[in-house]
Amino acid sequence: MPVIVVGNGPSLEVAIAALKTLRDQVILISCGTALATLLNNKIRPDYHIELEKEADTLTRLNKLPAAELKCISLLATVEIHPAIPALFKQALLMATTANPITDLLYKSHKRSATILDYSYYTVTNFALDLLLQLNFQQIYLVGVDFGFATIDTHHASSSNYFNEQGKSVYDYELQHGATFEVQANLNGACLTVPAFNTARLLMEQCLAAWAGNAIVYNVGHGAKIEGTKTLPCLPDILNNSALPAVKNPTVIKTSVIDKHFSLLTSEDTVNFIDDTLVLANQFCRSLLALWSTPTQIDCAPQQTLRILAEQDQLLQALKIQSRVVFELFNGSCRYFSMLCHRYAKCSAASTLIPGFTEHWRLLLQHYFTDLQQALRT
Incomplete structure (x- = not known):
């Protein structure tokens, strides 16, 4: 089944209408702050992924409608803040590489965990690494831009990065470093910041490591990501004959994760x-x-x-x-x-x-x- 991974980049704003149209045909996964943007637009993902471990992630999630979170499954690392899993319908936790305590936890019970080697720098890196590890064949990256047209459009405009007047809630360039140009996904160039560029390069390493295992589409006008196929917008997916109509998207835990994870009780x-x-x-x-x-x-x-x-x-x-x-x-x-x-x-x-x-x-x-x-x- 196709999967749409939703980041909180500016391309997400353009894709909102298409996401509503395709909602029942795909597994929809939100990443980090993109969850608030989707819920603000009356779109509930099947799964939500968090990578950040700090208490401010808990604070951010507590501001979202509790009833909505209880309908969404969480995918996260085992180091997630301990109060976060209870906010969701269920929590499916996995390990990242170079984590000795997690490794010892599993070894003490003679179990094994799928280890994610390319799960940083951002939560979207984590999402792609996980889905490739779980052998998904069609993955669509929406709002995973790692770039923007202007510094005033660094995230989706309906996200919590902007106030009601459409102004950035803080000086983004001052906080994240000076902007510079990189090749854009569609044509020409776009702006990026050091953290986004690092995440993009790490995602390219991940795609190179899994080359040939899946088709990954980069949807929208963000930065070009080597190893992905370019799509200008989500409606093009409707012309893809490989995209089946499914009323009840398969639950990841029962269809895929149980095959790859030896879960601890x-x-x-x-x-x-x-x-x-x-x-x-x-x-x-x-x-x-x-x-x-x-x-x-x-x-x-x-x-x-x-x-x-x-x-x-x-x-x-x-x-x-x-x-x-x-x-x-x-x-x-x-x-x-x-x-x-x-x-x-x-x-x-x-x-x-x-x-x-x-x-x-x-x-x-x-x-x-x-x-x-x-x-x-």
Whole structure:
């Protein structure tokens, strides 16, 4: 079945009428902020994809009609903000490359997850990589522009990037970098910004890696994406005899995802988290024991370095015991160690080092309190 991937570029505005006409003939997938634009135009996608993990994504989604979200399935990475999946009808999560904690989660239960190697720089990169991985044969990119005619038309005009007067809500070029020209999808050139151009080049790598596996159409007047076929507008798809009329689009989870993903049950995940919390709690308690006595807090710089060596031994032993808990503590431990070693030989060391160790002790106490709370819940 054909899939339309909807980004929030300026070409989306031109395609709104055609999307309404084709709605029941395709699987419609919105990406990131494009969801609000579609809902503003009374179009409900079958699936929505999010890549951003931060809390502002949750804030943005909470501004949309809750009843509409409950009719849409979410596709996202396993690192998505934990409060986001509950907003949707269902959440289908997958892994991206170079994610050791996710990998260890699956390995601990002798399962495997489809790994996405080309899922960045934008959510549309994630969408295309996923669909190619799932062997979709016809993919139409709408509003995946990576470019625009003028700086005042950087996204769809009915999107939340513009106010009621049609003005950009912030200085787009100041925020995202100076514009420059690239080849346009239809003819001539269009403007882009560094982030969009990076995303375009990464999408071209993805298409090159999957060359011959699918036909991907770039619809509209954005930037040219090598590896795609150009379509000026969506109505041309109506002349494509390969596009069937389907009243009830196939549910991705049952038709495709279950064939490619060995899904973890909620019990698997809860057990994994519980085991991780117990060990993290034990390790944090051990670190607190190193730094919590008054003599150690006020100790000379050289004594601090000796305690740091003990801390490092604990950390290396943890790496063997649990790579997941090691990853959770490694960055903070190494940063604290770096600070102490850097300032240990300076003239103000006797003043600075005790302050560092006190802040470190307070941070460990904060970690420990949070871990205790998590274990109780």
